[in-house]
Amino acid sequence: MKTKLLLIIPTLDRSGAEKQCVLLASHLPKAEFDVHVAVLTRTGPLAAELEKAGIPYTVIGKSWKIDPVAYFKLKRLIRRLQPDIVHTWLFAANAYGRRAALACRVPRIVADERCVDPWKSEIHLRIDRYLARKTHGILTNSRGVVDFYTKHGIPADQFTVIPNAVLLPEMPVSGRSAKKSDDVRIDPRFEEKPEIADDPYIPVVVRDFVPPEKPFLIGIVARLWPQKRIGEMLWVFESLKFTGMNFHALILGDGPERDLLLRLRDMRTLSDCVHFLGHRSDVARFLVHFDLLLCPSGYEGQSNAILEAMACGIPVIASDIPGNDELVVPLETPDWKESHGDASDDSPDAPRQPTGVLVPECGDDFRRRRSLFVKEILKLYEQDDLRRSLGEAARRRVRDEFTLENMIDRHVAFYRQPAGNHD
Structure with a gap:
């Protein structure tokens, strides 16, 4: 008999937690799980992926922070579906979903916390602590x-x-940061990768502003809001421009800071080399052209942007924060290969190969943090071989440790565990 699983998430926006939720819903074994997704607030672009996978979903339509109508709609859905497991994602769904599941006496209730959340007030944390006592497990x-x-x-x-x-799927591997190998599936359209200015799969609006002399391409894939520190990177780009570095920065994403960041960019006379491309559903097409990815966030859970860049063989320069430090194996010394040369890549005793750079937080000294980003970008700009070796190691790390199969298998094993007792 199939296990009835109800996943509850606030939206179907194209963000990190939502992507992972949809991946899970779409790839759990259909012979074992009957999956339904409840969308607490609103639908979004990821709804198309659920529809393609044949996964039903229901939009509850929560309109206010405290919305009793949405709560009763959610309870009614739970009573109709009679799930064996309710699995909630992120604070709003964790709060509404767990409370409704408790009221409906669902046999097993699972929550999912996806990020370090310094924004939470004591009220939020009290709700978290109370509901944690009623929960059969919390995934992260x-x-x-x-x-x-x-x-x-x-x-x-x-x-x-x-x-x-x-x-x-059919992910191209960066022509600058990785070499083609037998264990990587390459989109045949990228076997002979054109420069971005000639690439027919990149929108004309991008090809038009990238000059033909092959500039160094720096990528950022992020929501435009304070956590991501895009404003700090504008200072970094201004400093790079003063050095005479031939680069273009492509910033993919949208958010509440967009207008402010555009004004700051123009004030710093960076409009010729820093480009805000807005929300993109074809991020993978851009990643292959990046020479490196920046992830300067102040806090994260586990960055999908870093993982996707690493999968393409792109080295990453990221802030040294929890979450990032579990993805990026930092370059400790420039002579790493020499000091670890006796260890085979396949040896169980081999140290993990560096995949990028972690920049210290430097406490409140944001000027020093910015300067360190400039220093590390220039280092990788000047050292093609180092950049290539970091990218190759990054691609192998994703292939070995962050596969879809591994994620699905571990969720299946978790769901199969007995529920246990909670008050």
Whole structure:
């Protein structure tokens, strides 16, 4: 008999947690799981992927922070579906979904915390602690998230860590940062990768502003809001421009800071080399052309942008924060290969090969943090071989540790566990 699973998530926007939820819903074994998705607030572009996979979903339509109508709609849906497991994602769905599942006496209730959340007030954390006592398990994607919630009073033994998965079908591998190898599936259209200015799969609006002399391409894939520190990177790009570096920065994503960031870019006279491309559904087409990816966030859970770049063989320069430090193996010394040369890549005793650079947070000294980003970008700009070796190691790391199959298998094993008793 199939296990009835109800996944509850706030939206179907194209964001990190939503991507992982849809991946999970679409790829759980259909012979074992009957999956339904409840969307608490609104639908979004990921709805098309659920429809393609044949996964039914229901939009509840929550309109206010405290919305009793949405709560009763959710309870009615749960009573109609009679799920064996309710699995909720992110704060709003964790709060509404777990409370409704408790009221409907669902046999097993699972929550999912996807990010270090310093924005949460004491009221939010009290709700989290109360509902954690009623929950049969909490999933997360990184140890950093576990540490955050443990500090706020939720026992560590309630958490199970299942890393994110990256699924990029027919993903091209960067021509600059990786070499073609037998274990990588390459889109045949990229076997002889054109420069971005000639690539027919990149929108004309992008090809028009990238000059033909092959500039160094820096990518950022992020929502435009304070957590992501895009404003700091504009300072970094201004400093790079003063050095005479031939680069273009492509920023993919949208958000509430877009207008402010555009004004700051223009004030710093960066419009000739820094380009805001807005929300993109074809991020993979851009990743292959990047020479490196920046992820300067102030806090994360586990960044999909980093994983997707690593899967393409793109080295990453990221802030040294919980979550990022579980993805990026940092370059400790420039002579890493020399100091570890005796260890085979396939040896169980071999150290993990560096895949990128982690930039220290430097406390409140944001000027020093910016300067370190400039320094590390220039280092990779000047060292093609180093950049290539980091990219190759990044691609192998994703292939070995962050596959869709691994993520699905670990969720299936978790769902099969007995529920246990909770008050």
